[in-house]
Amino acid sequence: xxxxxxxxxxxxLLPLLFFFVFRASSQPNPKTSNNTKVLKSYPIIGxxxxxxxxxxxxxxxxxxxxxxxxxxxxxIHHSLGKHFVVTGNPxxxxxxxKTHFPIYEKxxxxxxxxTDLLGDGIFNADGDNWKFQRQVSSHEFNTKSLRKFVEQxxxxxxxxxxxxxxxxxxxxxxxxxxxxxxxxxxxxxxCRIAFGYDPAYLLPTLPEAKFAVAFDDAVQISGDRxxxxxxxxxxxxxxxxxxxxxxxxxVSEVREFANTIVREKKRExxxxxxxxxxxxxxxxxxxxxxDEKFVTDIVISFTLAGRDTTSAALTWFFWLLSQNPHVxxxxxxxxxxTTELESATGGYDEVMEMVYTHAALCESMRLYPPxxxxxxxxxxxxxxxxxxxxxxxMVVTYNVYSxxxxxxxxxxxxxEYRPERWLEEREENGAHKxxxxxxxxxxxPVFQAGPRICLGKxxxxxxxxxxxxxxxxxxxxxxxxxxxxxxPEFVAYLTGKMxxxxxxxxxxxx
Numbered sequence: 001x002x003x004x005x006x007x008x009x010x011x012x013l014l015p016l017l018f019f020f021v022f023r024a025s026s027q028p029n030p031k032t033s034n035n036t037k038v039l040k041s042y043p044i045i046g047x048x049x050x051x052x053x054x055x056x057x058x059x060x061x062x063x064x065x066x067x068x069x070x071x072x073x074x075x076i077h078h079s080l081g082k083h084f085v086v087t088g089n090p091x092x093x094x095x096x097x098k099t100h101f102p103i104y105e106k107x108x109x110x111x112x113x114x115t116d117l118l119g120d121g122i123f124n125a126d127g128d129n130w131k132f133q134r135q136v137s138s139h140e141f142n143t144k145s146l147r148k149f150v151e152q153x154x155x156x157x158x159x160x161x162x163x164x165x166x167x168x169x170x171x172x173x174x175x176x177x178x179x180x181x182x183x184x185x186x187x188x189x190x191c192r193i194a195f196g197y198d199p200a201y202l203l204p205t206l207p208e209a210k211f212a213v214a215f216d217d218a219v220q221i222s223g224d225r226x227x228x229x230x231x232x233x234x235x236x237x238x239x240x241x242x243x244x245x246x247x248x249x250x251v252s253e254v255r256e257f258a259n260t261i262v263r264e265k266k267r268e269x270x271x272x273x274x275x276x277x278x279x280x281x282x283x284x285x286x287x288x289x290x291d292e293k294f295v296t297d298i299v300i301s302f303t304l305a306g307r308d309t310t311s312a313a314l315t316w317f318f319w320l321l322s323q324n325p326h327v328x329x330x331x332x333x334x335x336x337x338t339t340e341l342e343s344a345t346g347g348y349d350e351v352m353e354m355v356y357t358h359a360a361l362c363e364s365m366r367l368y369p370p371x372x373x374x375x376x377x378x379x380x381x382x383x384x385x386x387x388x389x390x391x392x393x394m395v396v397t398y399n400v401y402s403x404x405x406x407x408x409x410x411x412x413x414x415x416e417y418r419p420e421r422w423l424e425e426r427e428e429n430g431a432h433k434x435x436x437x438x439x440x441x442x443x444x445p446v447f448q449a450g451p452r453i454c455l456g457k458x459x460x461x462x463x464x465x466x467x468x469x470x471x472x473x474x475x476x477x478x479x480x481x482x483x484x485x486x487x488p489e490f491v492a493y494l495t496g497k498m499x500x501x502x503x504x505x506x507x508x509x510x
Contacts, residue, residue, distance in 0.1 A: 039065075039076055046077035059372060059492060062086055063402040071386035072406065084395040088402040090409065091385045094442040096376050096396055098450035104396065107377025113225045116251050117218050119293065121301030133298055134451075140283045141455045147462070149278045153192045154463050157185060158470045161202045166475050168204065170506040175480055177501040178318060180206070182311040182467075187212055189463065190306030194299045195261050196279035214253035219304060221247040223494040258296045266290060302456075308495040309370040310460050314467060315502050316368035317361055319488060320417050321472075322479050327419060328472070331357050335469050351465040355434045359422035361464055362438075365446045366410070367417065372401040372492045374448065400445055401496070409443050476507040 039047035054061040066072050066088040073087040087093065096104045105126040118124040122133040140146060162185050169176050184202040191199050191211075201212045221243050225233045236244040265277075265285055280302060284295045321328045334356045375397040382390045390396060407414055410421070424435045441449035447457045454460070471477070480503040482488065489499040 039074075041077040044080065046079045046082070048079045051076070051078065059399075059401045059490065062399055063088075063405050066399065066402045067406065071388070072408065073384065073386050073388050075388060083391070084397065085384070085388060085390060086397050086399055087384075087388075088399050088406055089386060090403070090440070090443040092388075092396075093398045093403075093445055093449065095385050096398070097442065097445070097448065097452065100382060101450055101452075103379050103382055104376035105379055107375075107395065109377065109395070110375065114222055116247065117222045117254070118301050118304065119297035121297035123301045123305065124297075134455075136284065136287070136289060137298065137302075137455055140280060140287075141459070145278055146280075146283070147459065150193055150459050150462060151466070153189055154466045157188055157192075157202065158466065161185070161188070162467075163470060163474065165202070165204060166471065166506050167508070170475060170508045173505065175503050175505055178477060178504045179311070179315045179498050179502040182314050183308070184212075185467070186311040186463075187215075187307050190303050192279065193306065194280045194303045195258070196265070196277045196282055197261055211253065211257050214250045214257075215303070215307070217246060217250040218254055219308070219494060221250070226494075254300065255296065258300055259292065262292050262296055262299075266292075304494075305454075305456065306460075308497075310463055312370040312495045312497060313361065313365050313368075313460075314464055315498050316490075316496075317364040317464070317468070318471075318477050318504075319479060319498070319502060320364050320367070321360075322477060324417050327360055327417065330419075331360060331468065332472060335473055338469075339473075351462055351469070354465050354469065355436045356419060356423065357465055357468055358436055358461060359419040359434070361461065361468075362422050362444075362446075363417055363419045366404040366444065368490055368496055369400040369404060369446045370495050371446070372490075372496045373397055373399045374445075398445060401490075401492070403443070403445070474509055476509060477504045478507060479504050 039050050041047050042049075051058075065074055066086065071092075072089040073085065073092055075083055075085050077083050106124065107126075111124050111126070114124050120129060122130060122137060125133060162181070165176075165181065168174070181202070184206065187201045188199060191197050199209045199212050201207065201209045224243065233244055236242045237248075240248070262281065262285075265281055269285055281295060281299050284298065289295055321331070334354055338353050375395050378390045378392055378394050378396065380392045384390060384396075403409060405414055413421075422437060422439075424437050426433055426435050438444075441447065441453060447454035447460075482500075488502065491497055491499045
């Protein structure tokens with residue numbers, strides 16, 4: 001019966017689709033009187049054809065469209081009467097993330113898409129459930145002991161694993177995929193910080209650790225579900241075939257592993273009355289949050305957040321340094337100046353002093369944000385500050401990638417990698433010093449903004465600065481030239497990655 005219905009639908013829809021494809025390809029894209037590009041929309045299929053044609057290059061394509069709009073906001077007719085809004089306007093971002101925060105939620109579509117992996121975790125929650133998890137998490141993230149623990153974990157991973165691997169590659173003239181190395185590094189770190197478990201993913205053999213591979217598959221397939229053009233994954237899940245079959249197995253592996261650790265920690269807590277470890281899971285259990293599903297969901301969410309974001313940010317940061325040697329030289333000078341302070345204070349104060357490095361990281365994330373976009377669903381009718389009407393149920397997406405390329409926000413030199421745009425010069429005791437000058441989080445929503453602003457922002461910078469300092473102090477990374485001298489391509493999944501990896505050779509500094 002199912003196959004008969006599918007065949008009937010194909011016979012009816014395919015000729016109709018062909019008709020509109022032919023018409024869309026044969027007619028020029030019109031412009032309005034104010035010269036703003038408009039996506040041609042047709043009955044039933046809306047702008048589906050144009051969206052599909054540009055799907056592979058959607059980030060630069062949407063950036064061009066948003067630049068051409070006077071308000072940097074677009075309303076797009078997708079298909080079957082569905083509309084959605086895309087914006088690169090900081091005022092609109094402030095409206096949906098702060099001013100009218102209660103109106104804009106993750107929504108059922110987002111939650112359903114990621115529920116197999118994240119359950120009801122903080123990044124997949126709305127309303128009172130989100131508020132409770134945010135309150136619990138905020139308390140734990142603001143403790144000095146957790147910051148110290150994060151630093152110890154990062155330093156151990158650097159000294160015992162990352163630096164020896166880079167040294168061996170330099171000695172043996174090996175090519176490393178540095179994106180893969182950074183992902184392994186970040187995964188070991190976040191698992192130890194979140195679970196108190198070391199997956200040993202960054203070893204000289206670069207092993208395929210079972211839990212790491214399952215987690216990677218689960219994230220990859222879950223991200224692929226967000227295709228703008230198909231809900232086929234729901235059918236595949238119902239039938240238990242293809243990628244959805246692999247996702248079910250991967251999620252089962254991840255959750256079984258997480259549940260085992262939770263039960264072991266609970267057993268330890270019942271025997272000792274207090275947990276000696278200071279990872280996030282132990283903190284949640286030790287503070288009385290013993291519901292197994294709750295702590296598993298929230299810790300898996302933090303593992304996802306910590307696994308890909310810092311590694312994605314660092315991948316593009318090191319590539320940008322290779323293209324801008326004057327920036328690398330300035331960072332090396334800063335590392336040299338702070339080495340003595342590091343010895344005296346033990347590390348945390350040292351990274352706080354790395355102002356130019358902080359600016360360079362912010363600048364790289366402006367051009368290559370770890371999370372290139374985010375969406376919210378309107379819970380009731382609304383009007384955005386630029387006059388755009390939003391109906392209940394519509395999705396509003398703020399395009400972080402596009403916002404980092406807006407002349408209105410960053411000036412005519414937006415395409416330049418220039419950390420100095422985040423800095424002011426000042427004299428202190430006769431010496432030249434930099435002062436960091438941040439941008440408001442609505443113009444630079446790399447870490448989100450408003451009530452949902454990233455809890456781990458400070459720790460992310462701590463980890464990244466420690467990596468930058470340790471790597472650059474001893475090594476220079478030289479990218480392997482790509483075929484035809486092509487620039488690496490930024491691709492968006494749940495996080496932004498470098499297509500094809502980041503192959504480099506390692507050169508030891510004298």
